Amino acid sequence: MKYDYLIVGSGLFGSVCAHELTKQGKKVLVIDKRGHIGGNIYTENNNGIQVHKYGAHIFHTNDKEIWDYVNSFVEFNRFTNAPLANYKGQLLNLPFNMNTFYQLWGTKTPEEAKAKIAEQRKEMDGIEPSNLEEQAISLVGRDIYEKLIKGYTEKQWGRDCKDLPAFIIRRLPVRFTYDNNYFSDNYQGVPKGGYTKLIEKMLVGVEVRLNIDFLKDKEYYKRVADNIIYTGPIDEYFDNKLGKLEYRSLEFKTRTIEQENYQGNAVINYTERDIPFTRIIEHKHFDHVTTNHTVVTEEYPSEWKEGDEPYYPINDERNMQLFKQYRELAKSENVIFGGRLSEYKYYDMHQVIRSALNKIAKLESTNDS
Structure with a gap:
């Protein structure tokens, strides 16, 4: 059977494309090498708790249309x-705000907090930051850097902050209000019933086949459709x-605990270097559900190797030059490349959806002309 479009990957980019093309009356086939739809936003029901299998996903955007x-x-x-x-047992609020500054220094007014930060930044006066450590201290001072940035960042990247480029943290969010809302976007939430339900709704009326590795039989699958949308790693293509x-990759250690509430919050970061995981997620707090048990996940950053899931692109000079070369190769293929792996880009979810909608709109206008 010939399809108008073959879409490789059932994550957000692929699923939005599949939905929009199906609405246009196109015959679409979606394939995925995993045994489930949804890519990294897949959620799994654990007796009433929606477990984010590949790390916490919180939808946030200022784009009302999205x-x-x-x-x-x-x-x-x-x-x-x-x-x-959590730094050595002390709990501090994130992002850096008046609650954080009070917990660190006992400052109660914005002026007191600003004065304290200005005092701590002085050690970088007249010095152009040459690495992440110097950049962080120049922005927020040594106390915040040592307790809340250094250990977490070194675990996340697997490198000493002195060996990481300054551009990684050009800005750090600092708020002089008592506001613990991490995102400043107008719209924020999690789908009731989990992200898998969102993807299922997008794929209504679309043929989906799972446990299929497109790259292992690429020439065959290139013949089953007139057009291909590929959302996998561009270098592997x-x-x-x-x-x-x-x-960078992540390993997850998830366990069910027979108690109602483990840590009282959805996300607690562990910022000291000696603790190997970066954070603990307690999934039930994303949905505010009432159960007699809970599910928690520890996240362990790791160097990516063959067979691991690629999570965070390392957008340094070497990798970006290589990506540009692959992007040039892609121009000679009759294939549409999209999504975080094909574009070698860290995307928030609303950005993925906007990118997919723009891609389909461009296809539609090209076909019309």
Whole structure:
């Protein structure tokens, strides 16, 4: 059977494309090498708790059109992300705000907090930051850097902050209000019933086949459709012939605990270097559900290797040059490349959806002309 479009990957980018093309009357086939739809936003029901299998996903955007779009499939709750940081047993609020400054220094007014930060930044006066450590201290001072940035960042990247480039943190969010809402976007929440339900609604009327590795039988699958949308790693599409793009990966250790409430918050970051995981997620707090048990996940950053899931692109000079070479190769293929792996770009969810909608609109206008 011949399809108008073959879409490789059932994550957000692929699923939005599949939905929009199906609305246009196109015959679409979606394939995925995993045994489930949804890519990294897949959620799994654990006796009433929606478990985020590949890390916490909190939808947030200022784009009302995108917010209305996702709410046209499923209803979103009013979850507000207000993570905590645990540093040697001391709990501090994130992002850096007046609560954090009071917990650190006992400052009670914005002027007191600003004066304290200005005093701590003085050690970088007249010095152009040459690495992440110097950049962080120049922005927020040594106390915040040592307790809330240094250990967490070194675990996340697997490198000493002195060996990381300054541009990674050009800005740090600092608020002189008592506001623990991590995101400043107008719209924020988590789908009621989980993200898998959102993807299922997007894929209504679309043929989906799971446990299929497109790259292992690429020539066959290129013949089953007139057009291909590919959302996998761009270097793997070309058999890594120019070299491999680098990523950071994550390992998850999830366990069910027979108690109602484990940590009292959805996200607690562990910012000291000696604790190997970066954070603990307690999934039930994303949905505010009442159960007699709870599910928690520890997240362990790791160097990416063959067979691991690529999570965070390492957008340094070497990798970006390599990606540009692959992007040039892609121009000679009759294939549409999209999504975070094909574009070697860290995307928030609303950005993925906007990118997919723009891609389909461009296809439509090209076909019309």
